[in-house]
Amino acid sequence: MLEVAGLVTNYGMIEALKGVDISAAEGRITCVLGPNGAGKTTLLMTIAGLLRPRRGSVTFEGRDITGASSTTVVRQGLALVPENRLVFPDMTVRENLVAGAYTRLASERGEAMADLDRMLERFPVLQARVNANAGTLSGGEQQMLAVARALMTKPRCLLMDEPSLGLAPLIVAEVFNIIRELNEAGTTILLVEQNAHMALTVAHHFFLLDQGRVAFDGDPGTMAEDEVIQRAYLGSAGG
Amino acid sequence: MLDDHLIGVLSNMGMISFIALSAYLVLVVGEISFGQQAFFAISAYASGIASAMWGWPFLAAVLWGAAIAGLGGLLLAIPTLRIRGLYFAIATLAFAEMVRLALEIFTYQVEVDGELVGPDGSEGFRDIRYIYEADISAGEFLLVILGLLAVTLAIILWIERTRLGAILRMVGEDPALARLQGVNVNLAKIATVAAAGLVAGIGGALYAHLNTYVEPKIFNVMLGVHGLAYGLIGGLGTAFGPLLGVALDIGVLESTRAFSGYRMIVFGGLVAVLLIVRPRGLLDEAAVYRIRRFLLRKHAGD
Amino acid sequence: MADFLQNCLDGIATGAAYALLALGFTLIFGVLRRLNLSYGPSIMAGVFAGTALYMGFNAGLAEIAIATVIGAVVVGAYIERLCFWAIRKDMAVASMVSSFVIWMQIEEAVTLLFPDRTYAFPGILADAVVEFGPFFLRASSLAMLAIAAIAVLGLLALIYRTHFGLAVRAVSENPEAARVAGVNTGLVTFLAFACASALGGLAGFLIAAGDQQITPLFGLWATFKGLIAMMLGGMGSIPGAVLGGLLLGVVEANALWYLGVETRDLVAYMLLFVVLTFRPGGLMGQAALMARRAAESRV
Ligand SMILES: Nc1ncnc2c1ncn2[C@@H]1O[C@H](COP(=O)(O)OP(=O)(O)OP(=O)(O)O)[C@@H](O)[C@H]1O
Ligand SMILES: [Mg+2]
Numbered sequence: 001m002l003e004v005a006g007l008v009t010n011y012g013m014i015e016a017l018k019g020v021d022i023s024a025a026e027g028r029i030t031c032v033l034g035p036n037g038a039g040k041t042t043l044l045m046t047i048a049g050l051l052r053p054r055r056g057s058v059t060f061e062g063r064d065i066t067g068a069s070s071t072t073v074v075r076q077g078l079a080l081v082p083e084n085r086l087v088f089p090d091m092t093v094r095e096n097l098v099a100g101a102y103t104r105l106a107s108e109r110g111e112a113m114a115d116l117d118r119m120l121e122r123f124p125v126l127q128a129r130v131n132a133n134a135g136t137l138s139g140g141e142q143q144m145l146a147v148a149r150a151l152m153t154k155p156r157c158l159l160m161d162e163p164s165l166g167l168a169p170l171i172v173a174e175v176f177n178i179i180r181e182l183n184e185a186g187t188t189i190l191l192v193e194q195n196a197h198m199a200l201t202v203a204h205h206f207f208l209l210d211q212g213r214v215a216f217d218g219d220p221g222t223m224a225e226d227e228v229i230q231r232a233y234l235g236s237a238g239g
Numbered sequence: 240m241l242d243d244h245l246i247g248v249l250s251n252m253g254m255i256s257f258i259a260l261s262a263y264l265v266l267v268v269g270e271i272s273f274g275q276q277a278f279f280a281i282s283a284y285a286s287g288i289a290s291a292m293w294g295w296p297f298l299a300a301v302l303w304g305a306a307i308a309g310l311g312g313l314l315l316a317i318p319t320l321r322i323r324g325l326y327f328a329i330a331t332l333a334f335a336e337m338v339r340l341a342l343e344i345f346t347y348q349v350e351v352d353g354e355l356v357g358p359d360g361s362e363g364f365r366d367i368r369y370i371y372e373a374d375i376s377a378g379e380f381l382l383v384i385l386g387l388l389a390v391t392l393a394i395i396l397w398i399e400r401t402r403l404g405a406i407l408r409m410v411g412e413d414p415a416l417a418r419l420q421g422v423n424v425n426l427a428k429i430a431t432v433a434a435a436g437l438v439a440g441i442g443g444a445l446y447a448h449l450n451t452y453v454e455p456k457i458f459n460v461m462l463g464v465h466g467l468a469y470g471l472i473g474g475l476g477t478a479f480g481p482l483l484g485v486a487l488d489i490g491v492l493e494s495t496r497a498f499s500g501y502r503m504i505v506f507g508g509l510v511a512v513l514l515i516v517r518p519r520g521l522l523d524e525a526a527v528y529r530i531r532r533f534l535l536r537k538h539a540g541d
Numbered sequence: 542m543a544d545f546l547q548n549c550l551d552g553i554a555t556g557a558a559y560a561l562l563a564l565g566f567t568l569i570f571g572v573l574r575r576l577n578l579s580y581g582p583s584i585m586a587g588v589f590a591g592t593a594l595y596m597g598f599n600a601g602l603a604e605i606a607i608a609t610v611i612g613a614v615v616v617g618a619y620i621e622r623l624c625f626w627a628i629r630k631d632m633a634v635a636s637m638v639s640s641f642v643i644w645m646q647i648e649e650a651v652t653l654l655f656p657d658r659t660y661a662f663p664g665i666l667a668d669a670v671v672e673f674g675p676f677f678l679r680a681s682s683l684a685m686l687a688i689a690a691i692a693v694l695g696l697l698a699l700i701y702r703t704h705f706g707l708a709v710r711a712v713s714e715n716p717e718a719a720r721v722a723g724v725n726t727g728l729v730t731f732l733a734f735a736c737a738s739a740l741g742g743l744a745g746f747l748i749a750a751g752d753q754q755i756t757p758l759f760g761l762w763a764t765f766k767g768l769i770a771m772m773l774g775g776m777g778s779i780p781g782a783v784l785g786g787l788l789l790g791v792v793e794a795n796a797l798w799y800l801g802v803e804t805r806d807l808v809a810y811m812l813l814f815v816v817l818t819f820r821p822g823g824l825m826g827q828a829a830l831m832a833r834r835a836a837e838s839r840v
Contacts, residue, residue: 048721050720069725070720070721071724073723074723075723080721086715086718087715088711088714088718088719089714089715090710091711091714095707098707099719099724102707102711102722102724103722106704150721153722271634271637273641318814318818319818321821322817322818322821325575325576325633325637326821328637329772330817333811333813334814336765336806337810340804340810341807344803344807464642464645467638503646504649506642507642507644507645507646507649508646510638510642511623511639511642511643511646514624514639515623515627515628518635
């Protein structure tokens with residue numbers, strides 16, 4: 001569904017991605033692991049059209065979206081839940097969700113508003129604070145809002161950048177439940193995670209990114225057996 | 240001998256260089272000032288008063304003017320300590336306009352040799368006649384300007400090479416980090432802004448004595464913006480940067496009259512494009528580093 | 542006392558013009574978190590487009606108003622591309638300096654095309670005066686007040702009631718999140734800039750029509766008055782722009798009456814300096830303080 005080939009992205013002189021090949025199969029959860037600074041965020045931002053690649057290609061559902069603007073990418077059905085949950089702090093929860101549906105407002109406003117009601121049903125924590133400013137929500141609530149806002153674009157593929165970062169274990173479990181449910185409802189997911197244990201419970205396929213290159217590519221079974229990954233990511237619990 | 244036109248151009252460049260250096264010092268500690276013309280003005284008046292009205296010798300009058308301008312710098316720096324960025328820039332602009340408008344109503348005259356001398360509001364301040372009375376030629380005065388400029392530049396360059404210079408740059412780049420390292424950021428800023436006032440003041444005193452006449456409207460915002468732009472054109476990596484900016488604008492654009500009539504269009508466009516492609520000027524930190532390395536290698540090769 | 546009240550009335554009339562100028566400023570600042578110092582000169586260029594139509598073709602008021610607005614928008618678009626779009630987002634101060642040098646460019650271009658000191662501009666309601674008991678107000682000022690009020694309501698409706706306004710607020714609060722949501726931030730910024738310039742063009746037309754003349758110095762005047770008014774109210778705040786404009790007008794009118802013409806501008810700058818140093822968020826405080834933190838990016 002989503003294929004990335006030979007992707008190279010720079011920050012000025014620094015090459016953050018040095019030729020990355022990954023793919024996300026339709027209806028699956030694909031997880032990208034990697035240490036800090038490996039280039040995971042850079043990869044997702046490049047796919048989402050927030051950064052322009054130097055070389056390589058991004059193909060979504062057979063269409064080439066390399067270097068397309070984020071607006072185009074969103075319209076194609078690809079949505080990003082960014083790292084650090086960038087919400088609009090001085091807008092209400094409802095306004096945040098409406099802003100999420102921005103690309104649909106002109107053409108299918110009614111449907112978008114119906115989705116908004118459904119979204120509030122789906123996320124009771126947001127329903128409870130629907131008229132509060134997003135900046136006043138807790139970290140977990142903001143993460144839910146960021147996911148819900150991305151879903152308002154009606155994506156067929158969701159890119160998620162470390163959704164468990166900085167959340168309490170209970171909330172992390174809830175986030176992963178949501179990921180599983182979304183996937184069961186048919187959304188393809190490309191997930192970036194540091195929390196390999198949680199990722200193992202949901203993902204169907206793994207990539208390991210290290211210093212801008214893919215260092216491992218395999219299913220959960222092979223990954224759990226891989227010695228390097230064992231030591232680096234699964235630690236004592238895995239051994 | 241140099242011809243009069245050339246002497247005039249060089250004198251002009253020398254005096255404007257003081258404003259450019261002054262704006263540059265503020266830039267080094269990370270702030271933008273649209274108001275350095277205020278200190279140029281304060282010193283032009285203060286030094287003129289000292290020499291024409293109190294009969295002080297020239298050099299004493301220049302130092303007095305510069306000192307008063309430095310005090311003016313303190314007056315600006317202390318209340319604006321808490322504000323930064325756009326707010327600081329606009330505050331300097333307001334300060335400079337306050338000074339200019341205050342000079343528009345400032346009247347203080349005494350009788351010297353049967354004539355009333357002194358600032359007379361918007362009429363300006365006439366008869367700062369020191370260089371006529373002492374019979375100093377334009378060429379000699381140019382030497383005075385260049386001498387003072389050389390001393391000022393040497394001091395700034397020397398400071399830049401010391402630990403103090405490194406500290407000031409750190410304050411400009413990352414005040415939070417500087418504070419963590421134990422640097423007194425507030426003191427560094429106050430001292431720099433005051434020193435910047437003093438540097439602009441030297442230029443102002445020279446200006447008043449060369450022209451024998453000043454009026455408040457000379458010291459408008461455009462003077463300050465030019466001073467600021469010179470650093471941004473020439474580069475913020477070294478004190479030679481602002482001088483390069485002055486040389487490019489006055490030395491090339493103005494004196495050759497290459498673009499007379501539409502010089503501001505060229506100058507404005509030039510600065511705007513430079514801000515896009517080289518936001519820290521031609522001689523930015525990276526360029527200075529490369530030049531220094533090149534010179535060192537050549538030196539070692541000899 | 543009667544003097545004071547009449548002064549305040551005069552001040553509110555001028556203040557309405559300041560408020561209109563400050564509104565455009567605040568809109569640009571709100572979206573970009575950057576200052577456009579060339580705002581006044583772009584309006585001035587627009588007014589000169591209007592005056593050219595007036596003198597060259599003896600055009601009617603409506604055509605002149607349209608020419609003024611178009612002129613301001615075209616010059617505004619030039620500024621937006623050169624000083625804002627092309628400069629890195631984190632360099633607010635570089636943009637401000639750039640807009641300052643472009644100011645000089647615009648002013649010289651206009652003086653080359655219009656070498657005389659002043660040019661005539663058609664008046665509206667020029668000599669009519671409205672009386673309230675012992676007090677009076679020029680009808681053109683009253684019209685300006687009414688239009689300023691309409692402009693504020695229109696702007697508030699645009700920002701809080703439309704899709705475009707939602708996008709503007711999204712970009713203003715968090716440009717990256719806005720892009721993630723699929724908002725074309727470049728286009729939204731450009732359009733917001735164009736709106737501000739159009740508003741400025743309208744303000745310029747009304748002010749020039751009130752004065753029945755225009756000089757190249759209008760650019761400087763408009764930038765400074767708009768800037769002071771906006772900063773008094775609080776950068777980025779729409780109600781603040783109106784409050785700041787009216788306050789500036791009232792203070793100036795009283796300073797003029799009690800202290801004289803030289804002191805009037807001095808008092809205005811002192812007010813600005815004091816507000817900047819003691820209450821950088823402006824009078825509307827909190828809303829603008831948020832903006833302040835974002836604006837404090839460095840060289
Ligand atoms: N805006 C930037 N400018 C310059 N370099 C950057 C920038 N953002 C990231 N980098 C560099 O690019 C590399 C990859 O960064 P990236 O944020 O993609 O890593 P990551 O895998 O997401 O790390 P983390 O797990 O900490 O989020 C790092 O070396 C980082 O220092
Ligand atoms: Mg990351």
